Amino acid sequence: MSDSASVPDGIKCLPWPEQFQALAKHTKAPVLKAFYEAGCVAPDTPVCDVPMVALDFETTGLESEAHSIVSIGLVPFTLDAILLSQAKHWIVRPKLPLHQMSVTFHGITHADIEKAPDLSDILEEVFASLNGRIPVVHFRHIERPFLDVALQYRLNEGIRFPLVDTMAIEAHLHPDRQPSFFKRLIGEKPVSIRLSDSRKRYGLPHYAAHNALIDAIATAELLQAQIQHHFSPQTPIGDLWL
Amino acid sequence: MQAELIDIRNHLIQHAPFDDMPEELVNQLTESIEISYVRAGTQITETGQISTRMYYVRSGAVEIFRRSGELYNRIGEGEIFGQFGLLMRGQVRFPARALEDSLLYSIPAETFHHLFENDENFADFVEIEDRSRLRSAVSRREKSNALMTSRVSRLISRKTVSAPTTVRLQEAARIMTDQGVSALLLMDEECGDKCDSDRLTGIITDKDLRTRAVTEALPSETPISEIMTEGLITIRASSYVFEAMLTMLHNNVHHLPVIDGEEVRGVIALADIVRYESQSSLYLVSNIFHQQHVKGLKKISLDVRDSFVRMVNEDANSHMIGSAMAGIGRSFTQRLLELGEEKLGPPPVPYCFMALGSMARDEQLVVTDQDNAMILDDSFVPEEHDPYFLELAKFVSDGLAECGYTYCTGDIMATNPKWRQPLKVWRSYFTDWIENPKAQALLNSNIFFDLDGIYGRTEFAEDLKTLICEKASSSQLFLTLMARNALNRTPPLGFFRTFVLEEDGKHQKTFNLKRRGTAPLSDLIRIHALACGSRAQNSFERLKSIGKTKLIMEDDLSNLRDALEFISIVRIRHQALTLEAGGEPDNNVRPEDLSPFERSHLKDAFQVVSNAQKFLRFRYNSQATRHV
Numbered sequence: 001m002s003d004s005a006s007v008p009d010g011i012k013c014l015p016w017p018e019q020f021q022a023l024a025k026h027t028k029a030p031v032l033k034a035f036y037e038a039g040c041v042a043p044d045t046p047v048c049d050v051p052m053v054a055l056d057f058e059t060t061g062l063e064s065e066a067h068s069i070v071s072i073g074l075v076p077f078t079l080d081a082i083l084l085s086q087a088k089h090w091i092v093r094p095k096l097p098l099h100q101m102s103v104t105f106h107g108i109t110h111a112d113i114e115k116a117p118d119l120s121d122i123l124e125e126v127f128a129s130l131n132g133r134i135p136v137v138h139f140r141h142i143e144r145p146f147l148d149v150a151l152q153y154r155l156n157e158g159i160r161f162p163l164v165d166t167m168a169i170e171a172h173l174h175p176d177r178q179p180s181f182f183k184r185l186i187g188e189k190p191v192s193i194r195l196s197d198s199r200k201r202y203g204l205p206h207y208a209a210h211n212a213l214i215d216a217i218a219t220a221e222l223l224q225a226q227i228q229h230h231f232s233p234q235t236p237i238g239d240l241w242l
Numbered sequence: 243m244q245a246e247l248i249d250i251r252n253h254l255i256q257h258a259p260f261d262d263m264p265e266e267l268v269n270q271l272t273e274s275i276e277i278s279y280v281r282a283g284t285q286i287t288e289t290g291q292i293s294t295r296m297y298y299v300r301s302g303a304v305e306i307f308r309r310s311g312e313l314y315n316r317i318g319e320g321e322i323f324g325q326f327g328l329l330m331r332g333q334v335r336f337p338a339r340a341l342e343d344s345l346l347y348s349i350p351a352e353t354f355h356h357l358f359e360n361d362e363n364f365a366d367f368v369e370i371e372d373r374s375r376l377r378s379a380v381s382r383r384e385k386s387n388a389l390m391t392s393r394v395s396r397l398i399s400r401k402t403v404s405a406p407t408t409v410r411l412q413e414a415a416r417i418m419t420d421q422g423v424s425a426l427l428l429m430d431e432e433c434g435d436k437c438d439s440d441r442l443t444g445i446i447t448d449k450d451l452r453t454r455a456v457t458e459a460l461p462s463e464t465p466i467s468e469i470m471t472e473g474l475i476t477i478r479a480s481s482y483v484f485e486a487m488l489t490m491l492h493n494n495v496h497h498l499p500v501i502d503g504e505e506v507r508g509v510i511a512l513a514d515i516v517r518y519e520s521q522s523s524l525y526l527v528s529n530i531f532h533q534q535h536v537k538g539l540k541k542i543s544l545d546v547r548d549s550f551v552r553m554v555n556e557d558a559n560s561h562m563i564g565s566a567m568a569g570i571g572r573s574f575t576q577r578l579l580e581l582g583e584e585k586l587g588p589p590p591v592p593y594c595f596m597a598l599g600s601m602a603r604d605e606q607l608v609v610t611d612q613d614n615a616m617i618l619d620d621s622f623v624p625e626e627h628d629p630y631f632l633e634l635a636k637f638v639s640d641g642l643a644e645c646g647y648t649y650c651t652g653d654i655m656a657t658n659p660k661w662r663q664p665l666k667v668w669r670s671y672f673t674d675w676i677e678n679p680k681a682q683a684l685l686n687s688n689i690f691f692d693l694d695g696i697y698g699r700t701e702f703a704e705d706l707k708t709l710i711c712e713k714a715s716s717s718q719l720f721l722t723l724m725a726r727n728a729l730n731r732t733p734p735l736g737f738f739r740t741f742v743l744e745e746d747g748k749h750q751k752t753f754n755l756k757r758r759g760t761a762p763l764s765d766l767i768r769i770h771a772l773a774c775g776s777r778a779q780n781s782f783e784r785l786k787s788i789g790k791t792k793l794i795m796e797d798d799l800s801n802l803r804d805a806l807e808f809i810s811i812v813r814i815r816h817q818a819l820t821l822e823a824g825g826e827p828d829n830n831v832r833p834e835d836l837s838p839f840e841r842s843h844l845k846d847a848f849q850v851v852s853n854a855q856k857f858l859r860f861r862y863n864s865q866a867t868r869h870v
Contacts, residue, residue, distance in 0.1 A: 081276035213246035
């Protein structure tokens with residue numbers, strides 16, 4: 001996460017619920033203030049009681065400093081239910097030119113983007129779904145840093161929050177993903193912790209489409225499966241978030 | 243609905259009852275879904291719980307239990323459960339447990355009731371499903387038959403590969419090789435500006451290339467239009483897979499272009515369907531056509547019964563089984579005719595070989611004799627040509643007997659000179675039967691008016707169908723007498739109280755499901771069909787065309803359909819059980835062999851037959867007094 005210069009280290013060391021309270025006072029932008037005021041659950045809260053939101057961005061590249069967000073998909077959920085009625089998807093106009101390669105991957109065209117709003121126009125809607133929920137992503141080095149940079153750019157303030165990373169959970173479950181030289185010789189393949197490969201291990205279906213919303217739903221389903229297979233619904237959220 | 247939820251929506255609309263649902267409702271449904279992942283062994287709903295939702299299995303499998311703990315049903319991908327409790331706005335009737343790790347879409351009660359009130363199809367499905375699930379003796383742990391619930395559109399896995407009809411032989415073969423397809427569609431591009439898309443004109447398959455091009459050593463520059471098959475048989479994208487299977491069986495083709503309105507969506511091949519059924523009856527059919535001798539055919543005929551039993555065990559419906567068995571019988575006959583012609587040389591004048599009775603109606607079962615006839619070209623000269631046709635008819639008839647289709651006791655076979663006549667004689671037969679409906683004429687009409695040209699100049703048979711269509715519908719006397727005849731065989735209504743059983747010595751404490759059930763039904767359906775000028779032969783198809791004329795109320799029609807299906811399937815299942823037990827199947831059933839469920843529903847079905855007979859009597863008695 002890119003550090004926003006204005007947040008004092010004293011605040012950054014606080015446990016998340018207290019840190020949110022401190023940040024609520026410290027922050028100026030109303031949309032961020034509301035986000036922190038909505039609070040963060042205590043680390044000992046069982047994961048089954050935690051309101052979560054699966055979040056996925058499509059971006060023009062992997063570097064938060066050099067690339068931009070193209071689309072945002074999110075779906076609020078709990079361990080029991082992923083609520084499609086509250087699923088949201090936005091296309092936003094990136095500040096930086098759209099790479100040809102990512103165009104073919106996302107299926108988002110230049111025409112789509114020219115009509116799209118800037119992220120600042122939809123921030124309130126996005127935060128309406130984030131407030132009070134713990135974000136869940138697959139691969140934590142995209143959504144949090146990209147959002148942080150985008151907010152610094154627009155509001156002059158970054159954002160800090162804990163999140164659950166389903167890829168990190170898979171990585172933890174498969175510490176020896178790369179087979180040894182000998183095992184590779186006898187044909188053993190490395191364990192992939194990519195979203196679609198991880199889902200396969202839990203018997204979750206393949207989704208043909210790739211867009212931020214479907215990937216968010218896929219991530220939420222994956223977390224439900226991971227918890228049921230390897231953890232317990234009573235697992236404290238503090239053991240999972242990063 | 244968010245457009246990005248399309249993946250979820252697309253899965254729903256591949257499965258009944260969502261496949262026919264108006265788009266707006268499906269969208270509302272999609273956005274009301276709550277997804278949850280359950281591990282194998284998880285109890286999803288428990289008896290006595292308040293029902294708040296219906297579930298759709300996105301992946302995995304779920305088992306439904308009776309209150310007694312007995313397994314009631316298994317639900318797989320694309321199927322729903324939990325609707326019974328919601329229908330009664332009450333408690334969970336059948337508890338559900340995940341059999342495999344499953345992803346479930348749960349649908350809230352309000353959405354369920356909204357769909358129920360706004361989509362008749364959906365309402366019917368969730369209610370009727372109740373009955374049909376009961377029907378499939380569920381404790382047998384069978385999956386529902388995917389052939390009957392999946393649409394043809396699901397089988398299309400790639401874009402249509404086509405070429406203009408002007409392409410040359412070698413180019414066509416190259417396209418097929420490059421694209422890795424076994425069939426190439428040929429489009430006519432000459433319709434100019436008038437139409438947006440090219441017109442589908444023909445098809446060429448791997449087999450055509452072998453048999454028509456390579457064996458004949460055609461030059462590679464031969465225009466493809468010279469060897470392509472025209473007059474294509476196609477299937478609609480919305481048809482069920484089993485309908486595609488029946489179409490292939492009926493026409494003995496291995497590729498079907500799939501049409502959606504005016505547009506060609508793709509081609510499905512035999513192999514696509516066979517995947518649904520491990521040992522498909524389609525395999526059996528294609529095997530029949532590979533046999534070079536009667537001996538080989540006889541050997542294959544031993545598999546027919548297995549194929550029948552398997553279809554019953556896979557919960558196929560009676561229409562599907564009847565058509566598959568008829569398709570197999572038709573193929574034996576066709577192959578025998580081909581072998582006969584090879585042996586005797588080409589026919590001296592054109593002819594059509596005709597199937598009659600149950601084979602023509604696509605309602606054949608395993609216990610069946612042969613009913614067939616020949617229509618010869620009007621240029622037929624008996625002294626000169628008849629020895630050939632007698633010889634051919636004998637060859638076919640003996641061959642069929644070898645393959646288990648016993649000789650017809652009533653001698654309704656092409657070997658009988660009376661039933662081996664030129665078209666003009668057949669026209670005079672049919673005209674005479676309709677205009678002078680004496681006892682024998684009526685009996686003949688019952689058999690011969692279910693006809694299907696299966697080999698040679700099938701247009702001769704079509705000509706006769708047209709004649710029947712035009713003449714019978716306007717002949718009240720004929721219809722009246724046919725109706726009276728049809729009332730002679732009554733359903734065994736008193737069966738449950740007084741045991742009305744057949745007094746035929748061998749089967750004393752039994753009743754005959756064909757004579758007292760399906761035959762009276764198909765008789766009365768035939769009369770209504772003749773009266774409304776339908777060309778359909780199959781009883782279910784006849785009911786459909788009767789429906790279009792409003793001759794019978796829609797409700798009564800569906801009752802007839804259900805009754806025919808139920809009696810047929812009890813008859814079929816009874817035969818399959820006998821076969822599995824190593825016995826010789828027949829149409830007689832002992833009341834004690836029926837399950838309580840079969841008894842109570844047979845009673846309802848017989849009641850339907852009886853009411854339909856009353857209607858027939860009323861309709862033709864009252865009209866008879868006016869017209870005769």
